Amino acid sequence: MTQAEFRRAQTLMMYWHEGELTAENYLESRSTDTEADNAVAVDGQAVELLEHFTDWSTVQKVAAGLGEYDRESVQDAVGALVDAGLLLDRVGAQREEQFLRAWQNWGEEARFFHFGTRNTIYTGDSLEQRRSDARWVRETGGTPPAIFKSYPDAPRVYLPRAFLPLADPFGEVLTRRRTHRVFTGEPTSLAQLSTVLFYTFAPMQLYDAGDLGTLMLRTSPCGGARHELEGYVAVLDVQDVPPGLYHYNAEAHALELVDPDFDRGRLHRLTYESEMCTPSAFVCFVTVVFERTMYKYRHSRALRVTLLSAGHLGQTFVLTSTAVGLGGWQSAAFRDEELDAALGVDGFAEGSLYMFGAGVPVLAETGMPAGITRARLTDPARLVAPHPTDGRAGGTSG
Numbered sequence: 001m002t003q004a005e006f007r008r009a010q011t012l013m014m015y016w017h018e019g020e021l022t023a024e025n026y027l028e029s030r031s032t033d034t035e036a037d038n039a040v041a042v043d044g045q046a047v048e049l050l051e052h053f054t055d056w057s058t059v060q061k062v063a064a065g066l067g068e069y070d071r072e073s074v075q076d077a078v079g080a081l082v083d084a085g086l087l088l089d090r091v092g093a094q095r096e097e098q099f100l101r102a103w104q105n106w107g108e109e110a111r112f113f114h115f116g117t118r119n120t121i122y123t124g125d126s127l128e129q130r131r132s133d134a135r136w137v138r139e140t141g142g143t144p145p146a147i148f149k150s151y152p153d154a155p156r157v158y159l160p161r162a163f164l165p166l167a168d169p170f171g172e173v174l175t176r177r178r179t180h181r182v183f184t185g186e187p188t189s190l191a192q193l194s195t196v197l198f199y200t201f202a203p204m205q206l207y208d209a210g211d212l213g214t215l216m217l218r219t220s221p222c223g224g225a226r227h228e229l230e231g232y233v234a235v236l237d238v239q240d241v242p243p244g245l246y247h248y249n250a251e252a253h254a255l256e257l258v259d260p261d262f263d264r265g266r267l268h269r270l271t272y273e274s275e276m277c278t279p280s281a282f283v284c285f286v287t288v289v290f291e292r293t294m295y296k297y298r299h300s301r302a303l304r305v306t307l308l309s310a311g312h313l314g315q316t317f318v319l320t321s322t323a324v325g326l327g328g329w330q331s332a333a334f335r336d337e338e339l340d341a342a343l344g345v346d347g348f349a350e351g352s353l354y355m356f357g358a359g360v361p362v363l364a365e366t367g368m369p370a371g372i373t374r375a376r377l378t379d380p381a382r383l384v385a386p387h388p389t390d391g392r393a394g395g396t397s398g
Contacts, residue, residue, distance in 0.1 A: 007093055008087060011025055021047070022041055023041075030118065053087055137212060147214065148216075158252070159198070161198075163194065164191050164192065166195075177328075178368065180328060186281075187239050188326060196326070198253060200317045203216035220313045223306070226293045226297075231250070232286075233246045233247075233248055233285075245258045264278050271355075272334070283355060287345055317358075318356065
């Protein structure tokens with residue numbers, strides 16, 4: 001080992017955990033069969049030794065510069081750091097360099113989150129295992145968190161439950177959906193707002209999950225039916241609804257007033273002066289009530305599932321908006337802390353994650369959103385093969 005060359009891994013994270021300085025190479029592979037932690041506790045001497053391997057070096061060279069330690073002890077320490085993945089040899093460094101080239105445009109935060117949550121262990125999906133897991137969650141977590149949030153003292157606008165029919169063929173709605181940035185300025189109807197909010201955020205059913213309590217089922221899938229995503233609505237131009245910032249009470253299908261003074265000027269600031277968001281008739285801000293997910297799922301990989309759930313919810317919103325004649329959009333471009341403050345959430349127990357909005361769209365003659373030019377490389381009708389009319393799937397007749 002004394003002649004082998006090593007270098008400090010460039011994919012290291014260090015943090016204090018339970019009073020110990022902890023180091024982790026988040027690029028190290030994890031077992032998907034046995035529980036193992038890539039993080040190890042390090043002391044000041046280990047950190048000093050890592051510093052000596054900023055560039056390629058050998059144990060012999062480093063030991064020569066550490067006169068207070070004998071070469072054998074340095075060699076043992078280097079071996080421990082290699083085993084922990086904190087020091088790399090030439091072969092290990094090739095994999096790291098390949099990764100850094102591929103991810104050069106994204107910073108440490110994204111790298112650590114994605115690779116630090118890879119290869120977790122799943123306990124299984126049999127009915128017996130799910131029941132066992134649910135009992136463990138209840139025993140260790142106590143009473144399940146509430147599935148609905150409400151502002152009982154806030155003025156309410158109860159939305160009509162006479163929803164617009166979603167009668168257009170699904171294929172037409174799916175292919176008609178586009179991101180809209182230009183709106184006519186006409187107000188949306190109360191029925192349009194009510195329909196979109198109901199089919200995006202409201203429960204379609206409730207079910208008894210045993211030890212996990214009562215859970216709701218929305219039109220969008222969500223990991224473990226935790227439905228940790230909460231909706232707030234900036235009403236800007238909706239018939240029969242006073243402008244302002246509201247919380248959508250999914251249980252009562254009602255808007256609860258949070259801030260009557262919220263206006264387009266405030267929205268403009270919160271969304272980085274977006275020319276897409278500000279003209280909308282209404283904007284939905286999506287937050288995460290983290291306890292709902294953390295109660296059952298204790299591994300940080302569950303945050304991935306929450307992000308995926310937000311995407312499902314956003315697609316439901318824009319498809320429903322399209323079906324009722326509105327133009328929708330989605331975005332993550334907002335000032336997080338300022339939006340949290342506007343919504344009255346602390347960013348820790350509940351925090352902003354996503355937003356989407358809609359209005360009456362301006363359409364070009366082609367049916368595309370105003371300002372969007374369709375490429376002329378091919379006729380859109382040619383992207384989908386026509387259905388056969390003779391009942392056969394294709395081929396030649398014999």
